[in-house]
Amino acid sequence: MKIYLVSSTDSPEFTRLKCSFARSTVIALDAEWKPQRSSTSSFPIVTLLQVACRLGHDSDDVFLIDLTSIHLPSVWELLNDMFVSPDVLKLGFRFKQDLVYLSSTFTQGGCDGRFHEVKHYMDITGIYNHLQHKRFGRKAPKDIKSLAAICKELLDISLSKELQCSDWSHRPLTEEQKLYAATDAHCLLQIFDVFKSNLVEEITSQDPKHINVGLKDILNGSDFTSKIVTAKLCKAADVIRAMTQNGQNIANGMVSRKTTLNTMPMDENLLKIVRKYGERILLKESDLLPRISKKKTRRRTSLKNEKTDKHLVCSMDWQGPPPWDSSLGGDGCPKFLLDVMVEGLAKHLRCVGIDAAVPPSKKPDSRKLLDQALKEKRVLLTRDTKLLRHQDLAKHQIYRVKSLLKNEQLLEVIETFQLKISENQLMSRCTKCNGKFVQKPLTIEEAIEAAKGFQRIPNCLFNKNLEFWQCMNCHQLYWESFRLLFVDLGSLKCVVMSEQTRC
Numbered sequence: 001m002k003i004y005l006v007s008s009t010d011s012p013e014f015t016r017l018k019c020s021f022a023r024s025t026v027i028a029l030d031a032e033w034k035p036q037r038s039s040t041s042s043f044p045i046v047t048l049l050q051v052a053c054r055l056g057h058d059s060d061d062v063f064l065i066d067l068t069s070i071h072l073p074s075v076w077e078l079l080n081d082m083f084v085s086p087d088v089l090k091l092g093f094r095f096k097q098d099l100v101y102l103s104s105t106f107t108q109g110g111c112d113g114r115f116h117e118v119k120h121y122m123d124i125t126g127i128y129n130h131l132q133h134k135r136f137g138r139k140a141p142k143d144i145k146s147l148a149a150i151c152k153e154l155l156d157i158s159l160s161k162e163l164q165c166s167d168w169s170h171r172p173l174t175e176e177q178k179l180y181a182a183t184d185a186h187c188l189l190q191i192f193d194v195f196k197s198n199l200v201e202e203i204t205s206q207d208p209k210h211i212n213v214g215l216k217d218i219l220n221g222s223d224f225t226s227k228i229v230t231a232k233l234c235k236a237a238d239v240i241r242a243m244t245q246n247g248q249n250i251a252n253g254m255v256s257r258k259t260t261l262n263t264m265p266m267d268e269n270l271l272k273i274v275r276k277y278g279e280r281i282l283l284k285e286s287d288l289l290p291r292i293s294k295k296k297t298r299r300r301t302s303l304k305n306e307k308t309d310k311h312l313v314c315s316m317d318w319q320g321p322p323p324w325d326s327s328l329g330g331d332g333c334p335k336f337l338l339d340v341m342v343e344g345l346a347k348h349l350r351c352v353g354i355d356a357a358v359p360p361s362k363k364p365d366s367r368k369l370l371d372q373a374l375k376e377k378r379v380l381l382t383r384d385t386k387l388l389r390h391q392d393l394a395k396h397q398i399y400r401v402k403s404l405l406k407n408e409q410l411l412e413v414i415e416t417f418q419l420k421i422s423e424n425q426l427m428s429r430c431t432k433c434n435g436k437f438v439q440k441p442l443t444i445e446e447a448i449e450a451a452k453g454f455q456r457i458p459n460c461l462f463n464k465n466l467e468f469w470q471c472m473n474c475h476q477l478y479w480e481s482f483r484l485l486f487v488d489l490g491s492l493k494c495v496v497m498s499e500q501t502r503c
C-alpha cells in the first residue's frame, strides 16, 4: 500500500488520485473528524477523507485527502462522481454517518452541491454478518462488531484504536496518524478480498441460470478472457463518452452520464457481487439537517415548546456535577439508571463494579423512570431524546449515550463521568441484578449448600479448588473460572464475566 497525502488540487498527488479513481473498480472509504462540535453546526467537521483504491493485487493506493487545506469546491465533483459511479464498488464501515458529516463539511466549505447518494455501496458489517450466517448458521449478532474485531478475526491484524480520538484537525498530521488513517480504509479492501471468493462461489452455486447465457459464458472463462472483454468494453465506453462530449445526442439519453471520471467497467465477478449485494446510501433532506437547526425550526413553529427544547439543547452534552457528588451531599459512589434503550450497557457497567440499575418493570412510563432516578440520586442514561425534554430532571441527572456499541458506550460513560475503575471492583457486583457480592468468597462446601434447590453447580467444578461468590440480593452464585471475556477499551482493559458457563 502506498500512502499519498493530498493537500491541494495542483499537486502530483491529486493527479495520481484522479488516475487511480479511473483505474479502480473497488474503492474503500473512511473519514476522520474533529469530535468537538462547532457553534454553527451540530455535525462534526470532517478533516480527513481516506480513499483506498484497488489497482491490482499488491498495489493499492491510499489517499489521505486533507479537507482542511484542499479547496473543497474543486474536489466535490470528482468525489461525487466516484460516489455515484456505477463502475466503482464502494466499501465502507457504517459510511452513511460519514457521508452526512462530509456533506455538511462541504456545504460549510462553500460548496453548492451536497453528497446525496452513494451507489453500489457495500457495508463491511453487512457482508460479515451474512457470511457468518452462511458459515455457522448464526443469526446476525445484536451487537454490531467493531471494525477492529472484524479485522482481528479475518485478517489477524490488530488495529490500534489509540489514535482514533487524537486531534484530527491538527496539522501537520503525525506519521502515526497517517498510517492509522490509511490502514483504516485499506483494511476494508483486505476484508473484501476474504469475502470476494466466498461471495462469488455462493452466487454461482445459488443461481446457475445466471451463468449459462450467451456472452456471460465467455465472461466466466479464464481471467485472461475476462480481461480482454473488460478492455474492449472500456474502449467502447470511451467512444461513447467521446461522442457525448462532442455534443452528439446519444439516443434517448441512454448515455447521458457526464462525469469527470474516466472509469473502467467492473469485471463480471464483481458485477455479480454488486448486483446481489450492492446497496445505495441515499441521504434525505432531513438527514442533512443538523439536529440543532431541526430544533430551531420546531421552536419557531411552536412557541409553546420553547422552554422544553431549550432544555433539550442543553442536555445534549453532559454538564456536571453528578447527583452523587459530595458538593450535592452525595456519597461519591456513581449510580446510574438505564432505560430500555441502553439496557445492555447495565451488565457492562456492573462488570466493572459500577452501580447500574434498571427499572423494575419492563416498560415503565417515563414518569416512573424519572421518579426513580430522582429518588435514588441516579443519573438516567438513555438514548431516547424524548426523555431529555422532561423538565423534572435537572440537566445533571440525565445523559444521552451517543455510542451505539456497548463497549464504546461503556467507555463513553467512564470517560464522561470520569469513573475510576479499580481492579478489586471488577468482580464485585452481580451482573444479573446489580446486587453486591458477599464480602468473603465461599468454599465449595458453602457454595453447594447455598446452591441447594436453586442453582446447579456443574460437577466438573468440584475438584478445582475454586472460590465462589454469592450475590447478596438474588443469591446467584458466581465462580472464579467464569468464562472471562476480555474487553479491550483502548486505554482501559477490563475483564467481563458471563454467567453462561459451560464445562
Ligand SMILES: [Zn+2]
Residues within 6 Å of the ligand: 430, 431, 432, 433, 434, 435, 471, 472, 473, 474, 475, 476
Ligand atoms: Zn444478584
